[in-house]
Amino acid sequence: MPSTATVQTEPPADLEAALVAALRRRGQRVTPQRLAVARLLAERREHVTAEDVYQRVAERLPGVSLPTVYATLDLLEELGLIRRLLTESGAVLYDPELTEHHHLVCAACGEITDIEAPLDDQHLRTAARRQGFTPDRSQVVVSGLCRACRQT
Amino acid sequence: MPSTATVQTEPPADLEAALVAALRRRGQRVTPQRLAVARLLAERREHVTAEDVYQRVAERLPGVSLPTVYATLDLLEELGLIRRLLTESGAVLYDPELTEHHHLVCAACGEITDIEAPLDDQHLRTAARRQGFTPDRSQVVVSGLCRACRQT
DNA sequence: CTGGATGCAAACTCTTTGCATGCAT
DNA sequence: ATGCATGCAAAGAGTTTGCATCCAG
Numbered sequence: 312m313p314s315t316a317t318v319q320t321e322p323p324a325d326l327e328a329a330l331v332a333a334l335r336r337r338g339q340r341v342t343p344q345r346l347a348v349a350r351l352l353a354e355r356r357e358h359v360t361a362e363d364v365y366q367r368v369a370e371r372l373p374g375v376s377l378p379t380v381y382a383t384l385d386l387l388e389e390l391g392l393i394r395r396l397l398t399e400s401g402a403v404l405y406d407p408e409l410t411e412h413h414h415l416v417c418a419a420c421g422e423i424t425d426i427e428a429p430l431d432d433q434h435l436r437t438a439a440r441r442q443g444f445t446p447d448r449s450q451v452v453v454s455g456l457c458r459a460c461r462q463t
Numbered sequence: 464m465p466s467t468a469t470v471q472t473e474p475p476a477d478l479e480a481a482l483v484a485a486l487r488r489r490g491q492r493v494t495p496q497r498l499a500v501a502r503l504l505a506e507r508r509e510h511v512t513a514e515d516v517y518q519r520v521a522e523r524l525p526g527v528s529l530p531t532v533y534a535t536l537d538l539l540e541e542l543g544l545i546r547r548l549l550t551e552s553g554a555v556l557y558d559p560e561l562t563e564h565h566h567l568v569c570a571a572c573g574e575i576t577d578i579e580a581p582l583d584d585q586h587l588r589t590a591a592r593r594q595g596f597t598p599d600r601s602q603v604v605v606s607g608l609c610r611a612c613r614q615t
Numbered sequence: 616c617t618g619g620a621t622g623c624a625a626a627c628t629c630t631t632t633g634c635a636t637g638c639a640t
Numbered sequence: 641a642t643g644c645a646t647g648c649a650a651a652g653a654g655t656t657t658g659c660a661t662c663c664a665g
Contacts, residue, residue, distance in 0.1 A: 617663100621661080623659095627654105
């Protein structure tokens with residue numbers, strides 16, 4: 312995923328529309344399943360697992376299958392409309408928030424929260440180039456304790 | 464950054480000794496399997512998968528089992544002697560390097576390299592505290608293209 | 616001795632695949 | 641009409657668990 316991702320960021324609310332546009336552009340089908348997945352992600356705007364998506368989409372569209380949900384999530388990620396995250400515990404989450412942000416992970420309960428703050432990664436990017444690497448984007452995970460776990 | 468991890472950082476070469484000390488302290492057994500795993504990690508000093516460890520340890524200690532390798536890796540991680548990493552593709556790697564460092568991940572081939580550069584995460588940590596979180600450490604993953612993949 | 620660690624095999628979870636049917640275009 | 645997307649079921653990868661045996665302390 313090249314430079315584009317950071318440049319053409321779309322408002323999350325347009326995720327459904329962006330998907331439809333991308334599908335037409337690519338000559339792929341606009342199906343109820345795909346729309347339902349996109350809508351759900353746009354509404355929730357938080358990290359969800361494939362299983363979450365499946366459960367919730369199934370409420371509105373009985374009969375969707377988990378493989379279809381995975382396929383659609385893959386598609387959305389390929390289109391750069393959502394982002395795939397990995398927790399410390401190895402679980403896969405999908406994040407419909409496209410604006411640059413980072414994550415807090417609680418070492419005790421595993422909860423993941425967005426963190427809104429700029430990152431100064433100049434030194435890292437410079438060092439990366441020095442090592443022959445062409446940096447695209449930086450993702451930070453800050454681990455620690457959430458408020459609830461801190462008190463126990 | 465709390466305390467322990469940064470303060471009592473041991474040279475990787477002492478990983479075996481550190482394990483033995485920790486085992487005795489906790490009244491756990493010093494077994495050939497555990498020693499072999501520790502020694503291998505100390506020697507390689509790079510990211511390895513559980514399978515890697517299993518294969519290589521088995522060369523010296525025929526009969527080790529994969530579950531034992533996993534158990535030992537979990538133990539080492541719990542003791543803070545190695546670190547668990549997750550790649551974008553979901554694979555789990557174990558990193559015997561304890562000094563603070565970050566990672567470069569090639570978006571094309573998935574290769575992971577260490578990056579040696581300081582991180583200015585002041586803003587992130589402050590923001591984390593403002594959100595009620597007690598930050599411990601920050602881990603950065605810079606994605607981009609490695610030298611080889613860039614040329615294709 | 617004695618309980619914790621091991622090896623084996625099987626279970627488990629999450630994700631992907633193959634194939635026949637069906638629907639968007 | 642055409643063939644891509646779907647649903648189902650089953651396979652697959654990676655990790656964990658249960659249990660009898662064994663060995664470090």
